[in-house]
Amino acid sequence: SYLIFFFSSFQQRIEIHKLRQGDNLILGFSIGGGIDQDPTQNPFSEDKTDKGIYVTRVTEGGPAEVAGLQIGDKIMQVNGWDMTMVTHDQARKRLTKRNEEVVRLLVTRQSLQKAVQQSMMS
Amino acid sequence: KIESLKVTVDFLKVPLGLKKPPLKEALAAVPGSGRAKPLGAERPKPRRSDTMDNEFDGGGGVGVGFWRGSGAAGRRPEVPGKGGRRSRPPSNLPFRPGQDDNWGETTTVVTGTSEHSISHDDITRITKDMEDSAHLDCSRHLGVSLAGALALLAFLTPLAFMLLPQLLWREELEPCGTPCEGLFISVAFKLLILLLGSWALFFRRPKAFFPRVFVFRALLMVLVFLLVVSYWLFYGVRILDSRDRNYQGLVQYAVSLVDALLFVHYLAVVLLELRQLQPQFTLKAVRSADGASRFYNVGHLRYGGPRGCCRAGFVRLGRLESWVERNLVKFSQGKWKVLLLGRNNPLQQGQGENSTNNSTGQSRAVIAAAARRRDNSHNEYYYEEAEHERRVRKRRARLVVAVEEAFTHIKRLQEDDQKNPREIMDPREAAQAIFASMARAMQKYLRTTKQQPYHTMESILQHLEFCITHDMTPKVRGRGGDGSRYLTAGPTIQYHKDRWLAKQWTLVSEEPVTNGLKDGVVFVLKRQDFSLVVSTKKIPFFKLSEEFVDPKSHKFVMRLQSETSV
Numbered sequence: 001s002y003l004i005f006f007f008s009s010f011q012q013r014i015e016i017h018k019l020r021q022g023d024n025l026i027l028g029f030s031i032g033g034g035i036d037q038d039p040t041q042n043p044f045s046e047d048k049t050d051k052g053i054y055v056t057r058v059t060e061g062g063p064a065e066v067a068g069l070q071i072g073d074k075i076m077q078v079n080g081w082d083m084t085m086v087t088h089d090q091a092r093k094r095l096t097k098r099n100e101e102v103v104r105l106l107v108t109r110q111s112l113q114k115a116v117q118q119s120m121m122s
Numbered sequence: 123k124i125e126s127l128k129v130t131v132d133f134l135k136v137p138l139g140l141k142k143p144p145l146k147e148a149l150a151a152v153p154g155s156g157r158a159k160p161l162g163a164e165r166p167k168p169r170r171s172d173t174m175d176n177e178f179d180g181g182g183g184v185g186v187g188f189w190r191g192s193g194a195a196g197r198r199p200e201v202p203g204k205g206g207r208r209s210r211p212p213s214n215l216p217f218r219p220g221q222d223d224n225w226g227e228t229t230t231v232v233t234g235t236s237e238h239s240i241s242h243d244d245i246t247r248i249t250k251d252m253e254d255s256a257h258l259d260c261s262r263h264l265g266v267s268l269a270g271a272l273a274l275l276a277f278l279t280p281l282a283f284m285l286l287p288q289l290l291w292r293e294e295l296e297p298c299g300t301p302c303e304g305l306f307i308s309v310a311f312k313l314l315i316l317l318l319g320s321w322a323l324f325f326r327r328p329k330a331f332f333p334r335v336f337v338f339r340a341l342l343m344v345l346v347f348l349l350v351v352s353y354w355l356f357y358g359v360r361i362l363d364s365r366d367r368n369y370q371g372l373v374q375y376a377v378s379l380v381d382a383l384l385f386v387h388y389l390a391v392v393l394l395e396l397r398q399l400q401p402q403f404t405l406k407a408v409r410s411a412d413g414a415s416r417f418y419n420v421g422h423l424r425y426g427g428p429r430g431c432c433r434a435g436f437v438r439l440g441r442l443e444s445w446v447e448r449n450l451v452k453f454s455q456g457k458w459k460v461l462l463l464g465r466n467n468p469l470q471q472g473q474g475e476n477s478t479n480n481s482t483g484q485s486r487a488v489i490a491a492a493a494r495r496r497d498n499s500h501n502e503y504y505y506e507e508a509e510h511e512r513r514v515r516k517r518r519a520r521l522v523v524a525v526e527e528a529f530t531h532i533k534r535l536q537e538d539d540q541k542n543p544r545e546i547m548d549p550r551e552a553a554q555a556i557f558a559s560m561a562r563a564m565q566k567y568l569r570t571t572k573q574q575p576y577h578t579m580e581s582i583l584q585h586l587e588f589c590i591t592h593d594m595t596p597k598v599r600g601r602g603g604d605g606s607r608y609l610t611a612g613p614t615i616q617y618h619k620d621r622w623l624a625k626q627w628t629l630v631s632e633e634p635v636t637n638g639l640k641d642g643v644v645f646v647l648k649r650q651d652f653s654l655v656v657s658t659k660k661i662p663f664f665k666l667s668e669e670f671v672d673p674k675s676h677k678f679v680m681r682l683q684s685e686t687s688v
């Protein structure tokens with residue numbers, strides 16, 4: 001049960017309120033990865049076989065940055081939808097649903113992971 | 123022979139207004155000028171083209187006549203060609219290149235219609251101050267007869283070669299035993315083969331009866347002529363003059379001529395038949411009635427050829443133009459009504475000049491209204507069409523059910539069934555009996571699909587009889603038998619006996635019809651009710667190159683990471 005607690009603490013919940021720009025709702029970050037992509041090209045992943053969705057860029061002052069999303073975060077869930085086994089395009093679609101003003105992401109971060117690992121080791 | 127030739131009439135595209143040239147020239151010039159521009163150089167060019175134009179007009183006329191003639195009761199009165207079955211005369215000509223083809227064609231253009239064509243030619247010629255048609259007729263006959271004479275000459279030459287020494291200096295000849303006999307037999311059989319081959323090649327009834335420019339036939343005739351002449355020359359000089367005693371050599375000489383003739387025949391087969399088999403052009407035939415189109419591959423054909431294949435296949439899809447028109451009118455009825463309002467306005471009738479003014483004024487307003495409606499007319503059209511479709515399907519379903527049910531009413535009489543003789547029916551009666559129960563459904567269906575005029579009750583009964591006789595299940599009937607004719611509303615014009623006796627088609631084109639097919643040629647095949655617009659496209663030349671791919675070289679990687687901003 002301790003282990004489970006540690007695993008779950010790798011993750012962080014981030015709530016982003018979308019910004020309306022003209023006809024679009026934008027979140028203010030870029031994603032990369034997906035099961036149809038080449039995982040070895042991912043600069044942010046620890047494990048080079050990880051095909052998950054990663055945050056590759058965060059625009060300054062955008063809703064994502066405000067909400068606390070950081071570059072290199074791996075997105076595990078979006079509004080309850082799993083993002084660890086999706087294609088790139090599916091991920092994009094789940095983030096950019098027109099009728100959703102708020103997206104709640106479940107992300108995990110290497111810095112978080114490292115911190116927990118270090119604490120576990122020590 | 124000339125008499126019989128005359129009766130079968132016109133050599134359609136022959137020598138344009140030739141005087142009677144001497145035999146040799148005629149052979150070179152006649153077929154040449156008549157059929158091909160390259161040969162026959164002594165004729166002035168502009169004249170030729172003029173006459174050719176004329177001929178084309180005449181050809182058009184002839185074409186019409188042709189078709190009318192050809193259809194009716196396939197008359198081939200005296201096809202001397204068919205005299206392959208007759209014992210002697212023109213029939214056993216092994217080799218009548220130009221004539222034979224014309225035979226096949228001219229015989230089908232029978233006298234009645236060809237007179238029309240002649241008169242047509244007459245008029246055009248007289249107006250253009252060309253030589254009168256009498257000359258033309260003569261020259262045409264001349265061409266045909268010359269070809270025949272040449273063929274006969276070619277056939278008899280080997281025999282003559284062998285017989286003349288016997289007649290002239292029999293005593294001096296060396297006796298020639300077995301080898302000669304062998305050669306005699308081979309000559310006989312080769313001549314027989316030549317005869318049969320020429321009959322097969324030249325005496326067929328061509329599928330498309332159409333006048334053509336016979337370049338190849340002319341070429342072949344010239345070739346044969348040269349061959350025969352040269353053989354005779356050598357014969358005359360070497361053998362007759364010197365009275366050669368070696369009979370065996372002589373017979374071998376004759377045999378070599380026969381071989382050469384056989385090879386020319388082979389050449390004829392290749393030029394006339396094989397060359398056309400390789401597809402060179404694609405013809406796209408578009409039916410004018412409803413726009414349906416089909417593609418055909420043809421070889422190097424003259425205009426005549428494609429028609430044959432085109433027509434035969436395409437006619438099966440034929441629909442009468444009136445049917446389509448009726449449909450079109452139905453769908454655009456909204457518009458039609460609006461436009462008619464102005465004209466049929468009773469107030470205007472009988473007002474003389476005023477009426478026209480009023481009507482124009484009114485129709486302008488009406489057209490304006492129509493224009494406004496036009497914006498919504500596509501909607502209208504769609505709904506009408508959807509409605510029609512639905513109705514057709516409903517009727518069709520009803521018809522199918524009715525048919526199935528009707529067929530359950532009868533069953534085939536088994537051997538041991540005890541039945542009152544009065545109750546036993548033959549297929550015809552059975553058909554009539556069950557027709558009644560599905561008549562109404564069928565009638566409604568046919569009315570909806572506007573196929574009524576094409577299916578008389580008689581034909582329906584015949585079809586039912588056919589189905590019953592052959593024990594076809596109602597489902598089969600629904601699809602294949604009964605159905606395909608009525609339900610699919612498709613090939614309404616099939617090869618009905620009563621409709622297709624007169625296969626009369628007219629070819630309309632801008633280019634001279636005796637030219638060959640080229641890329642981009644468009645011509646129209648007209649029948650009285652609809653027409654096929656045929657356009658030619660050259661089949662492209664495919665340049666294929668080989669490339670070897672090592673199976674081990676198939677390696678894959680994932681795509682590069684793509685980044686999407688959200």
